[in-house]
Amino acid sequence: MPLSEANYIPPFRFKNGHINTIYSSLFRKRKSVAFQRKRIETEDDDFLDIDWVKNGNDKVAVLCHGLEGSSDSKYIRATASLLAKNGYDIAAINYRFCSGEINRQLITYHSGRTEDLHTLIKVLLPDYKALYLVGFSLGGNLVLKYNGDGIFSLSPKIKASVAISVPVDLYGSAIKLQERQNRLYTWRFIRTLSKKIYLKHKQYPNEVDVTLLKKVKKLIDFDEYYTSKLNGFIDARDYYKKASSKPFLPQIKKPTLLINALDDPFLSSSCFPRQEAQNNPNFHLMCPSYGGHVGFISRGEYYWSEYQILDFLEKH
Numbered sequence: 001m002p003l004s005e006a007n008y009i010p011p012f013r014f015k016n017g018h019i020n021t022i023y024s025s026l027f028r029k030r031k032s033v034a035f036q037r038k039r040i041e042t043e044d045d046d047f048l049d050i051d052w053v054k055n056g057n058d059k060v061a062v063l064c065h066g067l068e069g070s071s072d073s074k075y076i077r078a079t080a081s082l083l084a085k086n087g088y089d090i091a092a093i094n095y096r097f098c099s100g101e102i103n104r105q106l107i108t109y110h111s112g113r114t115e116d117l118h119t120l121i122k123v124l125l126p127d128y129k130a131l132y133l134v135g136f137s138l139g140g141n142l143v144l145k146y147n148g149d150g151i152f153s154l155s156p157k158i159k160a161s162v163a164i165s166v167p168v169d170l171y172g173s174a175i176k177l178q179e180r181q182n183r184l185y186t187w188r189f190i191r192t193l194s195k196k197i198y199l200k201h202k203q204y205p206n207e208v209d210v211t212l213l214k215k216v217k218k219l220i221d222f223d224e225y226y227t228s229k230l231n232g233f234i235d236a237r238d239y240y241k242k243a244s245s246k247p248f249l250p251q252i253k254k255p256t257l258l259i260n261a262l263d264d265p266f267l268s269s270s271c272f273p274r275q276e277a278q279n280n281p282n283f284h285l286m287c288p289s290y291g292g293h294v295g296f297i298s299r300g301e302y303y304w305s306e307y308q309i310l311d312f313l314e315k316h
Contacts, residue, residue, distance in 0.1 A: 021264075
C-alpha cells in the first residue's frame with residue numbers, strides 16, 4: 001500500500017533522532033507488567049524463555065525484542081502493558097541467551113532465526129483464535145521475514161503484524177552504524193555481545209575463539225567473526241544477504257505495518273522500502289520525520305508508536 005500518513009510530532013527537544021533514541025532507552029520508566037515465565041523446548045534440544053500475560057483472552061500478541069534486548073526491555077513492557085489493557089494476552093519471547101541464562105547449543109540468536117519464532121507460534125495456536133506479531137528492530141526484521149520468506153506455512157490465525165525501527169537491509173544498517181555519530185550505540189552492543197562470547201567460550205572452548213574479539217571494533221566485525229560463523233553463514237555479508245527481510249517484503253500476504261523514522265540513526269537509506277510498500281497492498285509503511293530508533297516519545301502514559309501498534313492490530 002502507498003505510504004500511510006505519519007502524524008508523529010514530538011515535543012521540541014525530541015526533534016533529534018539521537019535524543020529520542022537515547023532518552024527512551026535510558027530514562028523512560030519501566031512499566032510494571034505481571035509476566036509469568038514459561039520455558040519451551042526447541043527441536044534441537046535448546047530452550048526459549050517466554051514471558052506471558054494470560055487474562056483469558058482469545059487473541060494473543062507475540063512481542064519480539066531487538067538486539068541485546070529481552071522481555072524486560074522498556075518498549076516491550078510498555079507495549080505489553082497497553083495491549084493487555086485492550087484485550088490481548090501477551091507472549092514476549094526471549095531469544096536464545098537473552099533471558100539471563102546461557103542457551104545449551106553453540107548457535108545463537110540472530111536477525112533471521114525465524115524458526116524460533118515459529119516454534120513459539122506452534123505452541124500458541126491451539127489456545128487462541130487470533131495471533132498478532134509485533135517486533136522491534138532485530139525483532140521487527142524477524143517478523144517481516146517470517147511473513148514473507150515462505151519457509152513456514154503461516155497459520156490463518158495470524159491476522160496482522162507490526163514492525164518498528166527495522167533495519168530491513170542489514171548490510172546498509174551495519175555500514176550506517178559505523179558512522180562517528182553512532183559509536184556510542186556500537187560500543188554498547190559490542191560490550192554486551194562480547195560478554196556472551198566469553199561465556200560461550202567456556203561452554204564450547206574448542207569452537208569459540210575469544211582471541212578474535214581483539215579484532216572487533218564494529219558490529220560488522222562481530223558478525224564477521226561470530227554471528228555468521230556460529231550460525232552457519234559464510235561471513236557477515238552472507239549473513240546479511242540471507243537474514244535481511246527486505247527481499248521478502250513483496251511476498252507478504254497478511255496485513256503488515258512497518259514504522260521507520262527518517263531520523264533513525266541506525267537506518268541507511270536502503271531501510272526505507274517505499275517501492276515495496278507501493279507495490280504490495282498488504283504491506284503498509286510509515287516514515288515519520290522524527291522518532292529515532294525505537295523512540296517515538298510523546299506525552300502521556302504510552303508513546304506514539306505503541307498507540308500505532310494497537311490501532312493497526314485493532315483494524316485487523
